[in-house]
Amino acid sequence: MTTLDAPDTPFAVVDVERLDRNAARLRDRLRQLGVPLRLHVKTAKSVEVADRVQAGGPITVSTLAEAEHFADAGYQDILYAVGIDPHKLPRVAALLRRGVTLTVLLDTVVQAEAVTSFAHKETLHLPALIEIDCDGHRGGVAPTDPALVQIGRALGDNLAGVLTHAGESYFACTPQALRQAAQNERDTAVAAAETLRANGLPFPIVSVGSTPTAHAATDLTGVTEVRAGNYVFFDLVMAGIGVCDVQDLALSVVVTVIGHQHDKNWILTDGGWMATSRDRGTQAQAVDQGYGLVADVHGTLMPDLLMTGASQEHGVLSTRDGKPVPDLPIGTRLRILPNHACATAAQHDHYQVVSGTTVEATWTRHRGW
Numbered sequence: 501m502t503t504l505d506a507p508d509t510p511f512a513v514v515d516v517e518r519l520d521r522n523a524a525r526l527r528d529r530l531r532q533l534g535v536p537l538r539l540h541v542k543t544a545k546s547v548e549v550a551d552r553v554q555a556g557g558p559i560t561v562s563t564l565a566e567a568e569h570f571a572d573a574g575y576q577d578i579l580y581a582v583g584i585d586p587h588k589l590p591r592v593a594a595l596l597r598r599g600v601t602l603t604v605l606l607d608t609v610v611q612a613e614a615v616t617s618f619a620h621k622e623t624l625h626l627p628a629l630i631e632i633d634c635d636g637h638r639g640g641v642a643p644t645d646p647a648l649v650q651i652g653r654a655l656g657d658n659l660a661g662v663l664t665h666a667g668e669s670y671f672a673c674t675p676q677a678l679r680q681a682a683q684n685e686r687d688t689a690v691a692a693a694e695t696l697r698a699n700g701l702p703f704p705i706v707s708v709g710s711t712p713t714a715h716a717a718t719d720l721t722g723v724t725e726v727r728a729g730n731y732v733f734f735d736l737v738m739a740g741i742g743v744c745d746v747q748d749l750a751l752s753v754v755v756t757v758i759g760h761q762h763d764k765n766w767i768l769t770d771g772g773w774m775a776t777s778r779d780r781g782t783q784a785q786a787v788d789q790g791y792g793l794v795a796d797v798h799g800t801l802m803p804d805l806l807m808t809g810a811s812q813e814h815g816v817l818s819t820r821d822g823k824p825v826p827d828l829p830i831g832t833r834l835r836i837l838p839n840h841a842c843a844t845a846a847q848h849d850h851y852q853v854v855s856g857t858t859v860e861a862t863w864t865r866h867r868g869w
Contacts, residue, residue: 502859504797504833504852509756510775512848513835514549514863515799516855518750519732523553526714526731535720538579538707540729541566543842546851547573548863553732560727564591565868571600579603579707581663581727583631583639586614593622603660603705607631607640609647612654619658627660629705630696634688635681637667643692652701661705661724662696664689669712673741673786678716685713690722712743733841736793740785746793746801751845752835754797754852755815757828767825769807769815769834776836777843778810789839791815797833798857802826807836 504513530537539554542562547570550559558577561567567578568591576599580592584604595602606612606628619626630651633640641647652659669681685708693706708720709727711734720726733751734744755771773791782789790806794817805826809816815836819825828834838844845851845865853861 504754504854504857504859506859507754507852509754509833510769510771511754512845512851512865513752513754514733514851514853515750515752516552516853516860518748519549519552522731522734522744522748522750526728527554529715530726533717533720535723535726538709538725538727539732540581540709540727541570543729543845544732545845545866546863547866548853548861549732550575558725560729563869564588566866567595567600567602569866571595571598575600577601579605579629579663579727581605581665583607584611584615584628586611586618589614589618589626592626593618593624596624596626601627603627603629605629605631605663606651607633609650609654612651615658616654616656626658628655628658629661629663629707630655630659630692632662632664632689632692634664634666634685635668637665640664643688643695648692648695649699649701652696652699659696659701659703661703661707662689662692663705663707664692665727666708666710666713669710669716670737670741671784672712675716675742678712678741678743679718682713682717683719685710686717686720686723693722711738712741715743730841733845735781735841735844736789736837736839737781737785740782740787740789746837749837749841751841751851752795752799752837753792753844753848755834755836757830757832757834758814759830765818765822765825766809767817767828769817770813771807771815771836772813773810774812775847776807776810776815776838777840777847779838779840779843781839792836792838792844795835795837797835799835801837802834
């Protein structure tokens, strides 16, 4: 029997019982709201995780490499939810010719014209969603922007729908703010859909989603699908805004104590930012969790002990209140709970999958663009 004492550190661990619980929680919620899930695989980037959460179901990807990898594993309904670079359209065409329904995303007339021209030249139907900006977070057009209808007309028969992402929901720190973000996300997407339809541009898809809004939404009328992915693992940012509890975090990184700096009140580990990332997503929250919380190898949190520093292959642990760090001998194994699951998972090629501290499987993780 393999335990967490066996693999060389640092390595990523997935608690399968927490993963299953997280998946069931959102599955049940969306069932009650009557809207299907389109799982976003960008967090785990693992076929084994997707199979466990929603085997063969529709997925969202953040890279074409993910799309190709999941298509190889039999996934056939894939949304590439990053604005399309026309240079990448031949890769899109290759997936379409394999029988994959691959939908692209765009928010400019230039992209729409490139998609339409390419589709005509290649005699392909190339479905595209128009990205709608619901909160000024990143890309997209406003539902009142005249460019919305212009993009829709430029797409013609390739217009498949609209998509929005409430990126600012990651900074909503109260239940009311989360509900407002979810309602605004839904309202904005539906308004854009109504504008297009009023201009004679019908289409089937109204796509919304983020982990915070998926858990906070109470009304998804007019929405055809919800996208979420971080929730399979959760992280300290999600716990900090109240979407989950720290006990729900399914991803951690096992590290080993390799030294002490007693005069600095430090414990040193072999898990630096190459293992945990440099994400400081809780820094702006009410409680700053440093580079991550620290638990023992069994997953029990060590009170007030944080990962407070990171160089490439060294982690620094110290206490929140300046009290002496615990006496942890060289060789002690610990778990670091991450601020941002996506960033931490990205540092690793595979996950050790555990129930308790028993390693039940090794799941691979895909990389690349």
